Each structure stands twice: as structure tokens, then as C-alpha cells.
Amino acid sequence: MTLVRGRVPLFRASRGGVSWLSEDEQRGGESEVLRGRVASAIRLMFVALVATAGARVGEAIATANPSQALLLVFLGAAIGYVVGGVFGRATLKAVHGLEVELGRKPTPMLAGGVVGLVIGLIVAALMMVPLLFLPAAASWPAIVFLYLTVGTLGYRLGQSKYEALFGLVGIKPRAVSRGDLHVLDTSALIDGRVVDLVATGFVGGTVLLHEGVLKELQSISDSSDPSRRTRGRRGLDVLVELQKAPTVQIQLVEEPGVMDVDAALVRLARERGAELITVDHNLARVAEALRVPVAQINALASRFRVPYTAGDELTVRLVKEGREHGQAVAYLDDGTMVVVEKAADEIGTQVEIRVTNVIQTTTGRMIFAALNGEATVSAPSTA
Numbered sequence: 001m002t003l004v005r006g007r008v009p010l011f012r013a014s015r016g017g018v019s020w021l022s023e024d025e026q027r028g029g030e031s032e033v034l035r036g037r038v039a040s041a042i043r044l045m046f047v048a049l050v051a052t053a054g055a056r057v058g059e060a061i062a063t064a065n066p067s068q069a070l071l072l073v074f075l076g077a078a079i080g081y082v083v084g085g086v087f088g089r090a091t092l093k094a095v096h097g098l099e100v101e102l103g104r105k106p107t108p109m110l111a112g113g114v115v116g117l118v119i120g121l122i123v124a125a126l127m128m129v130p131l132l133f134l135p136a137a138a139s140w141p142a143i144v145f146l147y148l149t150v151g152t153l154g155y156r157l158g159q160s161k162y163e164a165l166f167g168l169v170g171i172k173p174r175a176v177s178r179g180d181l182h183v184l185d186t187s188a189l190i191d192g193r194v195v196d197l198v199a200t201g202f203v204g205g206t207v208l209l210h211e212g213v214l215k216e217l218q219s220i221s222d223s224s225d226p227s228r229r230t231r232g233r234r235g236l237d238v239l240v241e242l243q244k245a246p247t248v249q250i251q252l253v254e255e256p257g258v259m260d261v262d263a264a265l266v267r268l269a270r271e272r273g274a275e276l277i278t279v280d281h282n283l284a285r286v287a288e289a290l291r292v293p294v295a296q297i298n299a300l301a302s303r304f305r306v307p308y309t310a311g312d313e314l315t316v317r318l319v320k321e322g323r324e325h326g327q328a329v330a331y332l333d334d335g336t337m338v339v340v341e342k343a344a345d346e347i348g349t350q351v352e353i354r355v356t357n358v359i360q361t362t363t364g365r366m367i368f369a370a371l372n373g374e375a376t377v378s379a380p381s382t383a
Helices: 030-061 066-103 107-133 136-160 162-167 186-191 194-199 211-221 226-244 261-272 281-289 297-303
Strands: 002-005 008-014 017-020 181-184 205-210 248-253 275-278 294-296 313-321 328-331 337-341 350-361 364-371
Touching: 030 066, 107 136, 107 162, 136 162, 181 261, 186 194, 186 211, 186 226, 186 275, 194 226, 194 297, 205 211, 205 261, 211 226, 211 248, 211 261, 226 248, 261 275, 261 281, 275 281, 281 294, 294 297, 313 337, 337 350
Parallel strands: 181 205, 181 275, 205 248, 275 294, 337 364
Antiparallel strands: 002 008, 008 017, 313 328, 313 350, 328 337, 350 364
């Protein structure tokens, strides 16, 4: 099976495992070719510019000896080739960084920044008028500084106050709520219940998939341990199901060189204003400490479990012994653990029990009960 983002395959899973396909390989190196062409064009411009300058210098100081003028032309071309290459790579790096930074901001915020920039330039133009009466040597540096300072200030204020800015003219930009943007971690994909959340409409919009999560799934799927390999492939199957869902859009986030995937996911959710979806309790606590909104699938599932109170009667199958002497443990269909007092002799059979206490913990719910006909007992603090 192949997961695609639009028409671009992200990885391929088979019986032998998963093979990671980088985006550059998927596009046939188109991005690298484009960057190479831009760098070559910049380098060619510098070669022509510095070679022309060398020719002009040769005409001025070596008119009697054409060979010296030709030498200066070749020397200028060589200098232009080196300087142009360095400048071209620096330009591409700066443009790529700007593209990544702008891609992290929502469209209304960028529009507000542009409006703020225009307003800042208009204000700078008005403030520039008195500076024109100064001497040229003092006025022009002051004018350039004024435009840079006020323009930058206007852009930043426009980004931070874009809602109020558009509200002045009666325009209400579409809010980019945190609920429309989600970040998935590896544990949520392996768990699989996120597919049900999408199918029922609890999760929708854009789902950000970090490159590190895919690599973790690949590593787990290639494991020699059969149980780990099964879990990894289940995560890949869940990812394919999400890709097919019409209510969500999977967006791959590439970030090379990441060592700590959990930290990268928290940082990604914080920078993009997204909600982190996980079943990892420790990761959820770290995200909450950094004020990143978290959707804990286990906590959500516990909210929708059938409520039980003291006195309710249930029929369960006892599967193992508890921690305390005489205790037996059973599990409900939703995974809730039930601790039954004085029932160790009934392990392996179905029994009728009466709920004596229900405890809600950070990781879920625990039910204490007694066999029907037994006296009501107090629930111990541990099972």
C-alpha cells in the first residue's frame, strides 16, 4: 500500500517493512534542479558584472597593453564566479528560511502584516518631510533609518493586531481555531482510535504529520519483535485510513536532524497553534506545562464510558489475581479495570458483582466491587 499526500507518495509499506521515500526523490529532484538554476543565474550575473568592471579598469589603466586588459577581464570573471556562488547560496538559504517562517503563520496574520507595513511606510513618508530640509549627507541616512524602523514596526503591529485592524473597516477574518489544526504523535497512530474520532467528526481540518513520526513508525515496522512489528504496521494502516478520510488533510512537516521527536511535536504544536493528539500521558503533561492544548484520547474515551455508581450490578469475567490477597481483576469492554474483593477462587469464570466504589485517576477509571451476596466492603487505595 502507498500513502500519498496529494499525488506524492510519502512511503511504501509491504510485507518486508516500510521504505522511506524523501520528497526530493518523489519529485525527481525538481527542487534541487530549480535551486541549482537560481544559483547558476546569480553566479552568471556576478561573473558578467565583475568581468565588465575588470574590462573598464583595463581600458583605463592598460590601454597600451591589450593583454593586461584581457587579464583583468578574466580575473574579474573568476572573482565574480566565486563571489556569485557564495552570494547565490546565501540568497537561497535566506529565501528558504523566509518561506518556512511565513508558512508557519496563518493567512489573515500575513495579510494584517502587509496592511501594517503599508501604513507604516505611509507614516514614514509623512515623517520624512522635515528631514528633506537637512543637508543631503545627514538627511538620506536618517530617511533610510526611518523607513526601516517604522515599516518594521508597522508590519509587526499589523501581525499581532490583525483582528482589530480588519475590524476597523468592518472585515472579520476567518478565525484559525486550534481545533482546525492537529499534530499527531506515534502513540496515537498505533492506538488507532483517532480514525474513529475523525469518522465521528470530533477531529477535522488539517493534521500535521512530523517526519520523525513516520520514521518512528518505519523503525517499529522493521523491528525483529513480532509484536512491535504488528503495532508499527497498524500505525501505518491507520495513517492510510486518515489519508482517505474526506474531512481531514494530512500535511507532512519535514524537519531534518531531529533527535527528540516528542520535543519536536510539542514545539510544532506550539509554533503552529495546533492541538496535540496523543495517548502518551507523559508527553501530554509536558505539553500542558508549556500551555500547548492536548487532546488525550484516553481521557476523551473515559468521558464517554458508561457511568457506574456504587450499588450497580455487573457481570464480568475474572482473568487474574489482584495485588492484595483475595482480589481478582476483570476488564470491561472499554478497558476499565474492575477489582473484585474475595474473588480469587473464581478466576476464569463469569460472576455477578456489585459496584462498591469508583475511582477516577489521571490515566483512567478504576472500579471496585464485591461478589453478589458478599458484604459491602470499602475499596482499598490500590489494586
